[in-house]
Amino acid sequence: MITMKDIIREGDPILRKVASDVELPPTAEEKNILESMLEFLKNSQDEELAKKYDLRPGVGLAAPQIGISKRMFAVHFQDFDGAEYSYGLFNPKIVSHSVAKTYLSNGEGCLSVDREVPGYVPRYQKITLKATDLNGNEVKLKLKGYAAIVFQHELDHLNGVMFYDHINKGDPFFIPDNTIACD
Numbered sequence: 001m002i003t004m005k006d007i008i009r010e011g012d013p014i015l016r017k018v019a020s021d022v023e024l025p026p027t028a029e030e031k032n033i034l035e036s037m038l039e040f041l042k043n044s045q046d047e048e049l050a051k052k053y054d055l056r057p058g059v060g061l062a063a064p065q066i067g068i069s070k071r072m073f074a075v076h077f078q079d080f081d082g083a084e085y086s087y088g089l090f091n092p093k094i095v096s097h098s099v100a101k102t103y104l105s106n107g108e109g110c111l112s113v114d115r116e117v118p119g120y121v122p123r124y125q126k127i128t129l130k131a132t133d134l135n136g137n138e139v140k141l142k143l144k145g146y147a148a149i150v151f152q153h154e155l156d157h158l159n160g161v162m163f164y165d166h167i168n169k170g171d172p173f174f175i176p177d178n179t180i181a182c183d
């Protein structure tokens, strides 16, 4: 099982690389890895298991964060209106997005960043994302608000982007035009 010792921390160049496409169909090993990433997220959100294995909670995990520079990530969370998202995705791609942006009023955090980085992280408010899921099916997801934010945080990891790259250097709590809080 994946534990915190497997999580790559900032400073490791792999977090700044553009990850490589996964050749489809994925190998059994690639599927096992993605399934273990999803299992980590579920474990990290289970009070007993998180305590037992000293896991920091996460709603998403991208392969570069466990040292694998491949275009795959897992998400496991409920959004504010209770919709559940639990996916392992290969080669995710944003195919369209809103002009409008959104952000979480408490900012973002990252398992690869062992420090608080305060500030708003403006992201597209709505995205349409295409990918191949763990069962080998093409999925097309229309996401907005918190779900859109989480998927964009993970997709950033596949492109070597960290959440704090989006925080305004001069004023971390600057709110750009066309940007509204998601919560």
Ligand SMILES: O=CN(O)CCNC(=O)c1cccc(Cl)c1Cl
Pocket (backbone or CB within 6 Å): 057, 058, 059, 060, 061, 062, 104, 107, 108, 109, 110, 111, 112, 149, 150, 153, 154, 157
């Ligand atoms: O890349 C994934 N992680 O680093 C897992 C830890 N961070 C979170 O769960 C998290 C927390 C707040 C906002 C967002 Cl958008 C995310 Cl994703």
Ligand code: NI
Pocket (backbone or CB within 6 Å): 109, 110, 111, 112, 153, 157
């Ligand atoms: Ni992260």
